Amino acid sequence: MNPLFPLAPLAPLALACLACITTAARAQGVATDAQLAPVLVLGTAIKSGLPATVPGTTASKTAEQLREQNLFNPEDALNYAPGTTVRKRYLGDRNALLAGRSFGTLQPSRALVYLDGYLISNFLGRFDAPRWNMISPEAIARVDLLYGPFSALFPGNSIGTTVAVSQRVPQGFELSGRATASSQNFKPYGQAERFNSGQASLHVATRFDSGLWLSADLNHQDATGQPMQYQTVTASAAGAFPATTGTATRVTGIVYDTDAKGLKRAVFGANGGAIDHTVQDTLNLRGGAMLTPRLEASAMASWWHNDTQTRNDSWLRDAAGNTVWSGTVTDGTNTFTIPASGFAPATRLETHQQLGATLKTKRGPGWNGSLVVSDYRLLKDAARQANNPDPVAANGGAGSLTLRDGTGWNTAEVQASYTPRDDDWGNGRHTLALGLHRNGYRLENAVNTAADWRHDTGTPSQFYGGKTALTALYAQDAWRMSEDWLLTLGWREERFTTDDGRQLGGGVTVNYDRRTLTGSSPKAALAWAATDRLTLKASLGRGVRFPNVEELYNGTVTSGSVTLSDPTLRAETADAIELSAEQEWDRQRLRVSLYADDVHDAILRQTTTDAAVCKTTATGAGNYTCVQNVDRVKTSGVELAWQAQDLGVKGLALEASAAYTFRSEVTANRRDPAMVGKWWLRVPRTRATLQASYRPDRQWLFAAGFRHQGRAYNDTYNLDVNPNVYGGVSKLNQLDVRGAHKFTPQLELALGVNNLTDQHAYQSHPYPGRTLFAELHFNR
Template sequence: MTQMSLAGLAIACLAPALTPLAHAQGVATDAQLAPVTVTGSATRNGLPAAVPGSTASKTADQLREQNLFNPEDALNYVPGTVVRKRYVGDRNALLAGRSFGTLQPSRALVYLDGYLISNFLGRFDAPRWNMISPEAIARVDVLYGPYSALFPGNSIGTTVAMSQRVPQGFELSGRVVASSHDFQQYGQAERFDSGQFSLHVANRLAGGAWFSADLNHQDATGQPMQWQTAVANAAGSFPAVTGAATTVTGIVYDTDPKGLKRAVFGANGGAIDHTVQDTLNLRGGLMLTPTLEASAMASWWHNDTETRNQSWLRDAAGNTVWSGVVTDGTNRFSIPASAFAPSTRQETHQQLGATLKTRRGPGWNGSLVVSDYRLLADDARQANTPDPVAAAGGAGSLTRRDGTGWNTAEVQASYTSTAGDWGNGRHALALGLHRNGYRLENSVASLADWRSGNGTASQFYGGKTEITALYLQDAWRFSDDWMLTLGWREERFQTHSGRQLGGGVTVDYPGRSLRGHSPKAALAWAASDSLTLKASAGRGVRFPNVEELYNGTVTATSQTLSDPTLKAETADAVDLSAEFEGDRQRLRVSLYWDDVRDAILRQSTTDAAVCKTTATGASSYTCVQNVDRVQTQGIELAWQAQDLGLKGLALEASATYTLRSEVTANARDPAMVGKWWLRVPRTRAALQASYRPDTHWLFAAGWRHQGRAYNDTYNLDVNPNVYGGVSKLNQLDLRGAYKFTPQLELALGINNLTDQHAYQSHPYPGRTLFAEVRFKH
């Protein structure tokens, strides 16, 4: 038996008996994404075989067979899944799945012990992975598609449930891990180092109450994320520049993703990020009565960030040139003063949650879950001048998001019948009421000295959204080999307090109300003791988030445009799967089909016409808009084997092939029709092998593959294997570990052994070395 994870995925009456070993907190009851033991033939991977859609899981033991530095690394080898983690300590590690890319991060749900850590507030606000202690991870479970009525519409892509250990006695463990990698780009090379310390303390008292505390400290520096560039036109001519020019060396020329000549001047825009992060995670629970359990959690995360830049330009005397008009004797360029400006950011986040639930076995049970995530402080300071000038002060800006956050509340009742309760067959019923609310306040103030002060807000955008949902789902085992699951989710989306301030003009937006209707159905047949066939269909409605509705940020070089009239995107999805389980291996083959109407697309471009704006003058534009219809079809294989021909050998392999993912209708922009959907590659694959010859040694290898994808709406990026493109990825990872005693282990690892250059617009890390010491009591 395995530890319970997120309550929220499917109904537990998938067999005559369920025997959970440990308790979960979180959304709804333990009857959902709970790894349980089910009697009969319909089990595999610790999950009920009739869970709607396809699933994947990783246990803590499996995760120790890979180089896991940050929590999101747990998804590196999960089928059909990509995490855009650009460097160690990245706070924007966005999630992508079968039919959506990292430009649609709101199509993914991520839970920690049942509490929502998905961040649907900002442009690139990834799940709050920082709230998870890597040392405490017990397992990770993944569901593909909107097939359960118990999840919000953001489940149209992928749902991830991460679980932390619940103690059965006294526990003390920790780890120290360090990483280092050399990064080379455009002839520049530098080494970047990172380190992390985790400590886990927990205990279960004689009366059954338990508590745990996790502390994590991380100090990390990432490689350059972007470069200051100038792009020539199709004829090879750069934009005309007038005025006196400084003759410089150091300009590098390459070809950009669209095949155009490009000049590169250095790493800019706060390219090199140094971050120090601390997380404290407290959890506890107790049985108030023999059948009533209460649990709670409180987490805090703090981050201090400083960025720096690199100009490669040198004048005749060898001095670094950071701005102004420059020439290499052939071409002339104008470098803005803000191009190489540094920035800092200080953040303190807090998450609180509590759960009250009954545990009566078969019959009626109930649960109440509440949570609150709050940005207690978020100050991002941006200089207007290059590094050496900004070090002494000078003008700049302050972006503040204090008080921003979200809260959730859910009450659920569930009924698990035994044979004969409701006539023939066995039922598991769940019905519930869910509410979540998001609040965003983003202000920008000009500062005389960018390093201090608050200034007066010259730009602002913000608003509030609320979703209230009613749902009902029933899993009916009408014979020993057949299971039918039917569900319905009804949602109401409301916006209010939408507001923008810019250019001295304040715009207040009226409130809006939208409705969503999401039917679900799944049928599972245990064709034999080793083969289960499943068909799942469902609709998911993903409502626009606050930032997509109201953002209107303008900087010296960029403009971000939103749409307060955005529609919700609606996905109709089908998943057909066959799952085979033998004595030593498992195989799943899935066919999936997604049809998304009014897809919400965020895109960045240097062409103002793409964003349909007449407010020209910036060097880059970001906009959000609905696309009438996008269709995706594909096939996925996932295979696991244990002790095949060699005791101690474990193998895992997966492959996802996208047959089609393209825009099939878009009246607003017909040129998009027939084009491949952004950042969805045709192929994804992963392979893992681990070998434990005895109780001391571990040898492991992993390979990650992703085919090239498009980063341009019209698929004009014909040269993807450069900065700004979405390139193919083929990376080999190695790990070796030795246990000196049952309490002490040393591990060494390498990610990206061959030092392959790869890009998800920004560059991925080069060859990275890991060293880890882990101890436990």
């Protein structure tokens, strides 16, 4: 039996349901083709990955549209999505976090991501990023987004945004691939260095006369990112740096700037394994067949391997020109102490596996049924951290080994829906959906002290881990009250349990009691077709997001940081409303949405240098990370999305979005009243995107994209008054361009540039500088 989730007890129920029920959403991996919503993209009907009767606002990108931008990693597909932030720090980043209208990248568990219906959202913690690595960019068929907790078909993590990635299913023999190279010259603080990356993808698939289809995708990338963080010492408000003792080495290379809070800061170089060289390989095998004329099965097996080596860059040089990595140093004006671990390197080896299977009936209209199961497992995850700087660590020495082997999650879902037959599609018809969902997450995080950080197994020093499980029942009914009116009502009932929570630290093991939480989520949406081309919609819904394992149990201490969890965390509950109007013309579409979220017990995970923020008596650490409930946070705003094609110029396509946040602030917090009235973390005041593509003929493509995000706060009390520096959340104004030429119908060469103006931007970490791309693509 699977240790994360015993599926066996559900088997009889699943088989019984399959005899009479159907699915309602491809995003859940269980929809019949008849249930899929046709998305109108300027006159072209394209099958969506979201349910046909989904309430709320949606957005989408097809594979053809994605060819009009520089797409290196799968998450790049969301770069120009309305109301969306992708915190991808560098090419090959494994922690590309999602943020949306009312939540920042410190609350990424408010986003759901599915791959062909299989959940790839990482709700264990550890940065909470979806496992984008399981997707091969060459295999993406389309990406669909749903905003807000308005559909009962999705778990409470849909408080913010739901993303459904669909991969290609062959209709015959397919062979395609691409090779991409990139390069950026990154020069912060005057320290210029070139960082190069490359990627190769291959897609092979076929469909036999019997209906059996098979697909294989292989993706390999070798990427090096720009520095992510820097060794710094910050002065007091009076401008004085901390006092030091001992004989100081005279050095050059210290750079001074002002940090995000307006304090004087000394910078010594890129530290903490700042420069990441990652080699990643993904193998994705899929297949499907009609077992009977009315019963279809499909399955997926994917593996991802990562080999990471990180390094550092000290800018300090002594009188002889030698690099100085640690100790007491002075430039003749100020004296500082740099710890031996400041410029310490790290390595990481990871192997992940995802397995999934879907069984569904295809009877057309009427009742159908399906079952989807999946399992995501960290087969190997070994992170090694040195205690000494690069040149010393290269020969061994003390360090630590963090193991997460066996960590993972799995899901099972039985869904049902009823679609009216052709003769029932009059007024008063009902389209029903109901289902049972269960998922289980398990986290094992062990830290060992190693005498030789490069290969020793070491002795246990710290541990945290635990399990969570969520069981949900839901129902949804889309009622066509009249020709012009559609009312959608839904309800989701969820039961959350957590057990086996434990921590080891300082030689003491703490075990936590089992907890059970429940949540109810009513939903309602009313749509009115005011005219043949104007639709008005009002959507209301509640979403309940339960805490993840790390938020509950991660209590760790390193030489430079302290992490504090809260095993008594409450679930966060969001009551959301959206009013939208969508108008279509022959060659244009415009949507305007007003939205508001009222979140109770918001779960906030933040990192700070101030121990008082985390309410701890621990001192001496460079950083503190803590998790806490914030009583109430309110967010409201307006969003516009516009599309146009062949508007005045044949072959010209335009897409634009703009959003303005009226407010996103803490309105109540008994635990920390000083937060009240402060802007919610990492939610910008403004967002905007613009994409333009021009195809003068079938051979040429010229495209440009612009992304804007206003400044946001990275400090609980909004004290970061200087956001456009390392550690702040700055404005982003990035222009990307791309040009492509097809030499033959099968062979295309593309050249592009991201961040053409080389703008320096930060989401705490620095974003990439100007990056050049070259891509060769083939298909047959």
